[in-house]
Amino acid sequence: MTGPTVPRATEAEPAAGWAPTPALGRAVLLAGLLLVAGVLLGRVDLIVLAAPFALGTAYALRRRPTALPQVWITQGDGGPLVEGGDVTAAVTVGNPDTVDYDLVVMRSRVSPWLRIDRAGFARDEAVDGAEPSAPATGATGNGGGRSVADRPFVTSVPIDAAVDLELAGKALRWGRHPIGPAGARVATAGGLLVSRAVITEPVRVRVYPRTEPFEAVEAMPRAAGLVGAHHSRRPGEGGELAGVRVFAPGDRLRRIDWRVSLRARQLHVAATLSDRDAEVVVLLDVLAEAGRSGGVNGAASVLDTTVRATAAIAEHYLHRGDRVSLLEYGPAARRLRPAAGRRQYLTVLEWLLDVRVHASAHEPYDQVFGPQLLSSDALVVVLTPLLDERSAQMLARLARGGRFVVAVDTLPTDLASPKDRGWAEVAYRLWRLDREIMIGQLREHGVPVVRWAGAGSLDQVLRDVARLATAPRVGGR
Structure with a gap:
């Protein structure tokens, strides 16, 4: 059974998800002005000066992105989470495109009852064997008392790879607390194209209430069944001794109290109270x-x-x-x-x-x-x-x-x-x-x-x- 696949955008779709940055506008404007001025004034030096801007822009746009980044949130596999326990989660950004993501800006909301103390990136190796890029920018520690997740994180993602923003901290209160929504924006083509914000739905972390120490040792007022751990006041088979009485038809032989029977010269049995549930x-x-x-x-x-x-x-x-x-x-x-x-x-x-x-x-x-x-x-x-x-x-x-x-x-x-x-x-x-x-x-x-x-x-x-x-x-x- 295969998981759900994210369809890739076609060649006609980049305009819907990607937009030019101001850097692209400035490069095109500067190159155009220098070329026009060089032609009108007949100055070759202005045309030579415009050439690097035009060639650099064309080279950066030679391969355009065709797919938006993928963002998802996963919760750590630490078993049932109780108040005061350690909570772990990861916000992952994947690159399904054929170009590298030069800059990825990620941000995630976290419930105030989940105090995130440590956050940092952990990179997954590329599926097709691509080399990992330079280390990403993260954060550790919580010097200011606020959750370190309340800030943007910056990294880069190579082709067919994924980067995890790992979050770790403490669960402060019981309930279903959201991690997310999380979003990411990507810049590629040398910073000339930027994607729209891709936002994923939050994941709710279940935090169970901490069980306070409690133990009631007194008997229940009344029980409904004949099987349980409470000593009732009803005679029956159980472990609580209620007294010694004369033997009657139906009593078990193992209940005979021989010491009392020999002294009284009449069979006596130990009477017990039934153990009942409530x-x-x-x-x-x-x-x-x-x-x-x-x-x-x-x-x-x-x-x-x-x-x-x-x-x-x-x-x-x-x-x-x-x-x-x-x-x-x-x-x-x-x-x-x-x-x-x-x-x-x-x-x-x-x-x-x-x-x-x-x-x-x-x-x-x-x-x-x-x-x-x-x-x-x-x-x-x-x-x-x-x-x-x-x-x-x-x-x-x-x-x-x-x-x-x-x-x-x-x-x-x-x-x-x-x-x-x-x-x-x-x-x-x-x-x-x-x-x-x-x-x-x-x-x-x-x-x-x-x-x-x-x-x-x-x-x-x-x-x-x-x-x-x-x-x-x-x-x-």
């Missing part, structure tokens, strides 16, 4: 954003904390064999179906790359939590900044519906207060007070609210939820 639903509140993202080592916005915490929670529970599903609380109402395993974790990471804040004036509850879309036994972990009253109402409705809900506060702790004195500062304090009251009301409704803090963030609250799940419920008539 369904974890991670709900992402995307109605509002706050804070300013500073990248992987800087300040975290609400969206940064939400995405990184979701990746950590999903990795933890999927590693334990549970099923994980994702939901967006917003007008888009995106969802990821529950599944388990390594494949589901990779799907979660891909799904998180498209998380965006969607402000909406409508209530998205019904379209997010339709009938039979949320299991009654699932643990719902809601990542929310609690900046919208609808988010609090959603949490209260889930709790009143008998769901096991845990709210994780994703609002940045270092959120700056207004610098203006007067009513702006007073309004900020009133908003803070109103938010604390709202959190207190949620806790009165049975919704625990905790702040995300990495490892062990949800241990205490899961312990409380598991205790509530085993408490007797009062049913109405």
Whole structure:
């Protein structure tokens, strides 16, 4: 299977892609003026002086270009890219023509979340064995703090060869970040002809969120299956000892506790608790954003904390064999179906790359939590900044519906207060007070609210939820 070919331009096409430079106009004008003056004035010296300009121009234009340069962008093969990892890419200019490109000026746009620290040219050998030309001009280092890709690069490309502008740096934030569009302009025929700008489409680099350390060691409140890693309170085959009881028909002989049986002179067996899997639903509140993202080592916005915490929670529970599903609380109402395993974790990471804040004036509850879309036994972990009253109402409705809900506060702790004195500062304090009251009301409704803090963030609250799940419920008539 051969790759796509780029058609060569015909002899009648150069005017559409190539244009004369001012140097060609000056050469023709100067030669013409000297020739006319020499003929009119009868001076041979003026004609001799015009000869080099005329002959040089004719010699440079003896072979005209027939094809435009080819430009494409390739991403480095370094495996999955995570925040803080090394990113590599190359912007390549190819010469499919029958003449050398004397001068190639390249420039490429790069996402500000991809900090390019090193850039330089690496030349591919010519396909037909042509000799490589002189070294190209590149750049290394990042002394000014800006990406070194934000500047033009100059090189030359021989016949049937390609030159790579290699870019290397760091990925500062999760998401799909573009490298490009990239463009190139070529001068040939001794600088007398220049091509139009050839621009290629950008290539988007996938940067996965860095997984923050998280490990919840408490039991799940309720599980839906009989296979898993969580110790439930239901008797069954498992590894957690629940006690010793009298032997009953159906008990396995390997469960007999002979020490207790000999002492009691009656057969006793060791009772265990079943190991069950659970369904974890991670709900992402995307109605509002706050804070300013500073990248992987800087300040975290609400969206940064939400995405990184979701990746950590999903990795933890999927590693334990549970099923994980994702939901967006917003007008888009995106969802990821529950599944388990390594494949589901990779799907979660891909799904998180498209998380965006969607402000909406409508209530998205019904379209997010339709009938039979949320299991009654699932643990719902809601990542929310609690900046919208609808988010609090959603949490209260889930709790009143008998769901096991845990709210994780994703609002940045270092959120700056207004610098203006007067009513702006007073309004900020009133908003803070109103938010604390709202959190207190949620806790009165049975919704625990905790702040995300990495490892062990949800241990205490899961312990409380598991205790509530085993408490007797009062049913109405």
